[in-house]
Amino acid sequence: MLRFLEELWLLTGRSLKVTLREPWAVIPNIGISLFFLFVYNAGLSGIGQLPAFGGVPYLAFILPVALVSGSVGGAGAAGQALIRDLESRYFTKLRLTPVSRTALVMAPMLSGMIQLVAQTVLILLVALALGLKLPGGLLAAVGVVVLAAGWGLGFAGYAVGTALRSRSGRTAQAATFIFFPLLFLSDTFVPLTLIKAGWMRVAAHVNPTTYVFDAMRSLLAHGLVAAPLLRGLAAIVALAVVTLGFAVYTAQRTLRDA
Amino acid sequence: MATLAVLHGQDDSEQTRHSPAALGSGFALAAQGLRKRYGDGAEALCGVDFAVREGEIYGLLGPNGAGKSTAVQILTTLLLPTDGSAQVFGRDIVRDQDAVRRSIGVALQETGVDPLLTGSEALELQGRLYGATRRAARERAHELSGMLQLEDFAHRRIANYSGGMRRRLDLALGLVHRPRLLFLDEPTTGLDPLSRNALWDLVRTVRSESGTTVFLTTQYLEEADTLCDRIAILRAGTVVAEDTPSRLKRRMRRDVIELEPEDPAQLATLLRLVRRSQPSATLEREAVRVHVSHGATIAQELLAAAAGAGIALGGLRVAPPTLDDVFLELTREDGVTDTGEEA
Numbered sequence: 357m358l359r360f361l362e363e364l365w366l367l368t369g370r371s372l373k374v375t376l377r378e379p380w381a382v383i384p385n386i387g388i389s390l391f392f393l394f395v396y397n398a399g400l401s402g403i404g405q406l407p408a409f410g411g412v413p414y415l416a417f418i419l420p421v422a423l424v425s426g427s428v429g430g431a432g433a434a435g436q437a438l439i440r441d442l443e444s445r446y447f448t449k450l451r452l453t454p455v456s457r458t459a460l461v462m463a464p465m466l467s468g469m470i471q472l473v474a475q476t477v478l479i480l481l482v483a484l485a486l487g488l489k490l491p492g493g494l495l496a497a498v499g500v501v502v503l504a505a506g507w508g509l510g511f512a513g514y515a516v517g518t519a520l521r522s523r524s525g526r527t528a529q530a531a532t533f534i535f536f537p538l539l540f541l542s543d544t545f546v547p548l549t550l551i552k553a554g555w556m557r558v559a560a561h562v563n564p565t566t567y568v569f570d571a572m573r574s575l576l577a578h579g580l581v582a583a584p585l586l587r588g589l590a591a592i593v594a595l596a597v598v599t600l601g602f603a604v605y606t607a608q609r610t611l612r613d614a
Numbered sequence: 615m616a617t618l619a620v621l622h623g624q625d626d627s628e629q630t631r632h633s634p635a636a637l638g639s640g641f642a643l644a645a646q647g648l649r650k651r652y653g654d655g656a657e658a659l660c661g662v663d664f665a666v667r668e669g670e671i672y673g674l675l676g677p678n679g680a681g682k683s684t685a686v687q688i689l690t691t692l693l694l695p696t697d698g699s700a701q702v703f704g705r706d707i708v709r710d711q712d713a714v715r716r717s718i719g720v721a722l723q724e725t726g727v728d729p730l731l732t733g734s735e736a737l738e739l740q741g742r743l744y745g746a747t748r749r750a751a752r753e754r755a756h757e758l759s760g761m762l763q764l765e766d767f768a769h770r771r772i773a774n775y776s777g778g779m780r781r782r783l784d785l786a787l788g789l790v791h792r793p794r795l796l797f798l799d800e801p802t803t804g805l806d807p808l809s810r811n812a813l814w815d816l817v818r819t820v821r822s823e824s825g826t827t828v829f830l831t832t833q834y835l836e837e838a839d840t841l842c843d844r845i846a847i848l849r850a851g852t853v854v855a856e857d858t859p860s861r862l863k864r865r866m867r868r869d870v871i872e873l874e875p876e877d878p879a880q881l882a883t884l885l886r887l888v889r890r891s892q893p894s895a896t897l898e899r900e901a902v903r904v905h906v907s908h909g910a911t912i913a914q915e916l917l918a919a920a921a922g923a924g925i926a927l928g929g930l931r932v933a934p935p936t937l938d939d940v941f942l943e944l945t946r947e948d949g950v951t952d953t954g955e956e957a
């Protein structure tokens with residue numbers, strides 16, 4: 357166990373190191389999240405006056421969209437890092453060592469999680485600078501970071517699974533387009549009560565992202581409230597179980613004979 | 615375990631060929647009936663047996679597509695065999711992968727290095743992944759940079775390395791943990807003559823200093839000859855011969871003569887004529903081919919005979935055997951029964 361943690365630490369450290377050496381692979385992702393935050397807040401904040409928002413400032417409403425898009429992007433970076441190693445064949449070199457197979461697959465995910473947490477904290481700080489009030493205090497902020505990391509982990513499982521399966525940067529990149537329906541077929545810009553299209557409401561109910569948005573919004577606006585938080589966590593656990601299961605299954609198949 | 619192969623007592627070399635199928639001690643590496651069928655149905659290995667003694671430099675010699683890399687990948691736990699088994703120091707390559715990985719060092723045909731790391735970072739990390747302390751890993755990295763003439767570049771990104779430097783680094787990565795058995799898949803392909811000689815020296819040094827067993831593949835007869843204690847010749851997934859280089863060469867030191875008639879219609883007549891003095895002559899596309907021990911003399915005789923029979927020649931080739939000639943001759947000589955393709 358100790359050995360496993362050491363291996364994971366070494367491999368994650370290396371993964372982070374090379375990510376920082378190629379920062380242009382992550383900077384656009386942070387940029388997009390901040391862009392969401394600025395543009396939607398500046399352009400739409402007026403609608404926050406509507407009664408449907410229940411007095412929650414629009415900044416607190418739109419911030420989770422920036423955070424979730426950032427965490428999904430950070431998770432995608434985990435898949436990209438793995439693809440890079442598969443393409444340079446460094447991954448084969450690592451497979452030749454007696455290192456735990458689980459550590460081999462978990463390291464890029466963990467490195468993606470660390471990037472994502474740093475990124476979430478950065479976006480939160482920017483939001484605070486824009487005037488975000490946190491009635492729930494530090495605890496609420498930590499809760500938001502945990503939700504973002506959990507959601508990102510779910511995506512990292514998906515990204516790593518598709519990377520191992522396709523072994524090609526382009527296919528793995530294409531697979532991340534699932535991000536768009538997940539991010540936008542939801543109560544992304546306005547509360548559900550303001551969404552008129554029936555199909556969109558159905559989609560938003562089915563889409564697990566909705567529950568993550570709601571959990572984050574509740575944390576930001578009111579602090580710890582059990583019901584939305586638990587629904588958000590349930591959505592995260594459900595996604596993570598499915599995608600991490602997919603990643604482990606794919607890893608077991610492809611690492612033994614590839 | 616059933617008898618693995620039938621002995622064909624054609625000459626003394628055949629005795630050594632199949633005998634060490636033993637799983638027991640003294641062998642660094644042994645394979646029995648190794649087969650590999652890829653997903654698309656192509657059979658890359660068709661039942662390969664060999665045994666490599668501890669401390670030996672053993673060469674797997676074969677042309678493109680013979681199955682060398684497939685064999686290396688199976689033996690180093692990267693691929694699963696479709697059938698058959700193999701052991702590294704008695705440990706099964708499928709059931710005991712961790713133990714196998716610990717005792718082997720590998721430099722594959724295609725290098726596997728991370729361009730964003732520096733050479734010394736890659737070496738140090740490799741050492742730590744094998745359980746060395748930070749300090750020990752750093753010292754070993756330094757030592758290997760020296761051994762492979764990478765010092766000047768140790769602190770530069772691998773992205774800036776030349777192809778030859780990448781190969782040397784890749785090899786250094788395989789040596790970090792002082793493996794007891796070293797696999798090298800075409801280690802000198804793409805190296806300039808100087809680097810190639812340096813690599814040969816290095817392989818010899820590693821063996822003599824630490825008693826490391828070396829299993830290497832090559833397409834070059836010359837390389838196998840200078841470096842290896844024993845060679846197996848692989849052709850289309852089958853070992854067609856296994857022996858010491860000198861004994862194989864004795865068998866192979868034969869020139870090739872090819873005679874091509876001006877008029878293809880005379881091919882059969884020419885073949886009959888040549889077979890009068892050289893019964894082993896064969897038809898090879900548009901030419902008559904024969905392997906002989908003194909090419910020049912026999913060629914003269916054959917030319918005279920052809921002239922006497924009024925056959926005009928369009929082409930003539932007298933040459934020492936290429937690797938391909940060796941394979942062609944060996945497969946014919948040994949016959950299909952000897953290739954292990956019992957099915």
Ligand SMILES: Nc1ncnc2c1ncn2[C@@H]1O[C@H](COP(=O)(O)OP(=O)(O)OP(=O)(O)O)[C@@H](O)[C@H]1O
Pocket residue numbers: 652653654656657658676677678679680681682683684685723833
């Ligand atoms: N991943 C694969 N899928 C399907 N067929 C493969 C695969 N890898 C190799 N082969 C086939 O298996 C055969 C043996 O290939 P292998 O790479 O082992 O040969 P080799 O002796 O190493 O050749 P070279 O000298 O060119 O490196 C070839 O016919 C090749 O086309």
Ligand SMILES: [Mg+2]
Pocket residue numbers: 682683684723799800
């Ligand atoms: Mg090869």
